[in-house]
Amino acid sequence: MSESQTVTVRILDKDYHIACPESERANLERAGDYLDKKMRDIRRSGKVIGTERIAVMAALNITYELHNKQRDAAGDGESSEQVAQLLMRVQQSLGDSE
Template sequence: MSSSNSVTVQILDKEYSIMCPPQERGNLLAAARYLDGKMREIRSGGKVIGGERIAVMAALNIAHDLLNRKDSPELPASGATRDQVRSLLERVDLALAPDQEPKG
């Protein structure tokens, strides 16, 4: 992918540059806004401290909501939905990973 496919998102006051196909840009931005909102909600509760812990709690809450959604007859979770969530979680993992480019 070229650098023109890079999307910058802001999550909990930090910017992340994520490679994304143009057709997925809107979904990625929406997911980043949703995640940012969940993380801010958790941080404002004051019971969880630290960005990594907040991210894990947000991920657990989102996964819980998704799993409960599949039990709801009006909103069945499809295989495509699970694949999209898995793909987004992989992107978040990559964005949160320490910069692995050699320094020099």
């Protein structure tokens, strides 16, 4: 069994210390870098303000990407369309409340 170590992931200039098996360290660091990039892209767009809202939008965008990949693998376009519509409604709602 792999022993856990603390990995520091930096997202939007804030450090997060996460316990992680050594064998998964590189994957966690890549995931943190990917999330940081997505959040920075959203913040840079200027359409979403606030770290929490940026995090939600990044999570939705990443989930959308995941669903697209799963759909492509399974050949099911209906769930992807539903996620796209949900994402659009959330973006509109966040835009309306600011």
